[in-house]
Amino acid sequence: MRDRTAVIEVRNLHTRFGRAVVHAGVNLVVYRDEVVSIVGGSGSGKTTLMRQMLGLDRPARGSVTVFGCDVHRGDPRELARLRTRWGVVFQEGALFSALSVFDNVALPLRELRILPKDLVRDIVMLKLEMVGIEARHASKLPAELSGGMSKRVGLARALALDPELLFLDEPTAGLDPARSENFVSLVGTLRQELALTVVMVTHDLDTVAALSDRVAVLADHHLVAIGTLPEVIRADHPFIESLFRGERGRRALGAVPPELQVS
Ligand SMILES: Nc1ncnc2c1ncn2[C@@H]1O[C@H](COP(=O)(O)OP(=O)(O)OP(=O)(O)O)[C@@H](O)[C@H]1O
Ligand SMILES: [Mg+2]
Secondary structure, eight states: OOOOOEEEEEEEEEEEETTEEEEEEEEEEEETTOEEEEEEOTTSSHHHHHHHHTTSSOOSEEEEEETTEETTTSOHHHHHHHHTTEEEEOTTOOOOTTSOHHHHHHHHHHHTOOSOHHHHHHHHHHHHHHTTOOGGGTTOOGGGSOHHHHHHHHHHHHTTTOOSEEEEESTTTTOOHHHHHHHHHHHHHHHHHHTOEEEEEOSOHHHHHHHOSEEEEEETTEEEEEEOHHHHHHSOOHHHHHHHHSHHHHHHGGGSOGGGSOO
């Protein structure tokens, strides 16, 4: 049975930018060792929700606790410790273009200021190996990498501090189907091996179907459905119907028993 320890608790979250309401009462609990995918239309507030879980954006109302710590009101020292327990791959790739692959992955380790150089080197090379980047690429700059390799390096950097929790925002965006599948299977393997809890934002239904234990659907400023993929598909909501009705949706649902699929 899955561990029911709550890792993230989002309570009654309200967000607005100026007059635009983004979230109007979002509630979500993420449990240890599960992969939760957040899906929703473009501009529905997925990235914002993830940034709020990271304490980077402040909600108008509501709270987010991660490992029991309120990310918006917690003690700064406790928050600094908390940040070493999660890794993030941001939507915009976000490798530092002036730093080599090696230095990008080393960055979070060097920021700790306690690890000797040799150990940093060993950890970086280990993380690169973990994501399937060969040592000969370590001195390359991000511009010299393919999209798939950049994603892997971003993942290696997110894993640098051995996080318990991993945030992925559109991890397969911009990858061709083969590379995307490859990346998804890498994340699937790593989450098993490293016992990771994963929060993933994605448009890609194949990725959702392949990795998610539960899916949370953001529409109309709320999470309108949260559950396993078959449960979510059955939810009665126009956005969900449109999402799973198209060809992409049907393909992603290949793994789901026919009796559970929407017609
Ligand atoms: N810092 C900001 N200032 C003003 N508006 C913002 C800001 N950040 C996000 N928004 C607005 O909030 C809404 C939600 O944005 P968000 O980036 O969270 O959407 P998203 O669901 O991640 O979209 P996408 O699928 O395109 O990545 C959008 O309308 C966006 O324009
Ligand atoms: Mg986004």
